[in-house]
Amino acid sequence: MFAVxxxxxxxxxxxxxxxxxxxxxxxxxxxxxxxxNVRERLWERVSTTLDEGTSTMIYSDPRQEQGFSMLTAGKNSRKVLDLDGLTVVSMRPGRGESKIRDR
Structure with missing residues (x-):
């Protein structure tokens, strides 16, 4: 299983x-x-040892339409969402930012 x-x-x-x-x-x-098995144990160790850091793991997953799944941990600025089997990444608004931006 390929992983990043x-x-x-x-x-x-x-x-x-x-x-x-x-x-x-x-x-x-x-x-x-x-x-x-190695991926799951590695992610468990990484996600519980971050302190103030961040981590993202992308790995092959034939059950998903796109062929991969994604895990995140820490204070990430993005949120991973599953929309009916499609993985999308959403930007989390920061302090003082609105969810809808004026153009």
Whole structure:
């Protein structure tokens, strides 16, 4: 199962842990083929060790129309939504921003 994991502003030891299973192709961006069991355990470890950081995992999922699923953890600025099997990413409005912007 192909997976892409991004982590930012996380404890340094987490980078070392993740690099046991995935290859770091750029700072904080990891890719690789891992089993479902490894993916689930890796995500559990990453999502509970973030402190103030953020993480996103995208992995192949043949059950989804688009062929992938997505997980996020931490203080992300985006929210992942499932709309009848279609994965979309929504921007969360920040402080002082309205949900509908004037043009």
């Amino acid at each position: 994991l991004t982590i930012s502003a996380v404890p340094e030891h987490l980078h070392g842990y993740v690099s046991r299973f995935l290859t770091e192709v750029e700072s904080g961006v990891y890719v690789g083929n891992i089993s479902r």
